[in-house]
Amino acid sequence: MIRILRQIFRTGIVTEELPREADAEIRETGSRLEEAIRRRFRGSLTIRQVDAGSCNGCELEIHAINNPIYNCERFGIHFTASPRFADMLLVTGPVSHNMEIALRRTYVATPPPKLVVAVGDCGCNGGVFGESYASLGGVHKVVPVDVFIPGCPPTPTALLQGILKAVEG
């Protein structure tokens, strides 16, 4: 136990002020995000992430915004297990034919305002998988999308900015 405590104290808080590589523009993202979430969602934005055919690369970066360095929880962002509690769907992948129905159902199960953010080149236009019998070629082909976050995969910073854009409307 003492080792655990020692490691915790020695590590201290690694959460960055805002991403280090980021300059003024990005520094702003965090505070604006927090402000917008406070204003529009009473301080708590709940996200349901849906993998609709991704290669798992985008998921790794979505995990990263939850790591202690980006620590998105401090802005009031929570990931939920159920679409019923979600304000926003964060959808990755080109939407595979086999995930189309599940994505539609998730969308239906989400209460308003049903913000949808399409993540990654795949989510925007199918990316390397393009459009085929198995890949529908983008989230907007299946459900209405509010914001697109390009990148393969988008960096954690880009993800936060995209979420901000959706929240600010």
Add this chain to the structure above:
Amino acid sequence: MSMLKDAITSLLGTDAQFVDGYQQPGRVLFCSVPREKFVEAARSMKKAYALLAAEWATDETPFGKGYGIFACYRWGAEYLIVKTEAPADDPTFPSLTKKYVPAFRFERQMQSLMGLTPVNHPDTRPWIKFEDWPADAWPLRKSFDPSQRLARVHGEYQWIKSEGEGVYEIPVGPVHAGIIEPGHFRFQAVGEDVLNLEERLGYVHKGIEKRFESLPWEQGFRLAGRVSGDTTVAHSLGYCMALESLTQCNPPERAHWLRALFLERERIANHLGDIGAICNDAAFAFMLYQMMRLKESLLRTNHRLFGHRFIMDRIVPGGVAVDIEPRGKEEILTELDRLSRDFEKLVVIYEENPSLEDRVRTTGVLKPAMAREICAVGIVARASGMNLDCRIFNPFPPYDQYDRLELDVPVMITGDVHARTWVRVREVRESIRIIRWILENMPSGPISSPVIAPGPDKAGFAAVEGWRGEIIYWLQSGPQGQVNRCMVRDPSSVNWLGLEQAIHGNIVPDFPLCNKSFNQSYSGHDL
């Protein structure tokens, strides 16, 4: 002399026709057998203790033939590919399931996507292809137009059922509770005890193998790098090495070493994430956040030095796209010092935590005999007593310098969650050591060489040890030298079978923990 060649010829005699010059690299043996001898060949392999590494089919109508059916066997460092053919008007082949368990899914997949019927296969339900696809949609056939939208028809998947007092079912997915890939699991349970788990995968099928056929050779590596995003380095490496063997191009020495560097960095990053996530699923969140912190610093260094956090698209046919400068070398060495210091502290905490130990030991056991039966690969295999590692058995420089590198392959026999975690711990240590060694000894020189277009009717093969385990790529050129087939076998294609076995006798709440300790790829499996 080759063990496998002896084994097959002693049983089949001249029925096993060995072909020279078709399959590259030359050390991968290739023979064709008559269709009725296909199972016999498998029997000879089984007797020689060979494992089934992959089974797949090709549409050979562009050659004026029917279908090719291939089984790839591995014994130690040897690979043998056995081919048989089926005429276009009789698309069937004898099933290998009675000899080899993994053939179970390989063949369902061949049936679903290529429309070849495995005769005597015990389970004819489609796999990856869903029941709402038109029955005659076989995407891997040449006659299939990949740009068409699939119509949805009515159909129902026949789940395995169990009955009895108190037996109930828990369906999970495809959309899971966390930030993970989609798949469906169905448990039959009594109280908390799992009676049976049935996996149903295919949700993220993106038509990757078909798409390869429409891309020029030199562009395929980008798609390969996205078969499973967490394994982008190893997958693009597999593709590139298979293409290089097909065209007999040899990348410069330094390129090989840089590839090894990327491969080991990918291994460390993923293992760190997994160790943290396994502990987190045993309610020890502390470890997750500590490991995520270490992982993030690794990814940032990747981004600074190589221009991408996961080093995507940096391995290209003929070599690599980015070199490392002396400054970068220093940066990595300092980073590794810090990393290994922090990592070792955390490992001590892992080892000394009784409540964690209670969760991970004897949980989710995949017995060594079962691991062999399903022909497991990678971490899963090594945690269950199998000594396999392509870096040893199928090496490229610098791994081929055995006596200088002295690569240590950790093998455990308990096959539980702890074993799979501990194999990762030891591999992280080993990868740190390898990276240091690579940086100190890397030869100078160019980092890529040109790749020529492949000739017609040839096949290339590569096996790469990604962080999950052995990844196989098999490329076949068509009559005009174009891509006729690109077969991808992610470790997940076999290891998912292990999870179904390992969960027997465990309680439902331990499933996430078991699943995380396997951490197989959905995308790599579904393709």
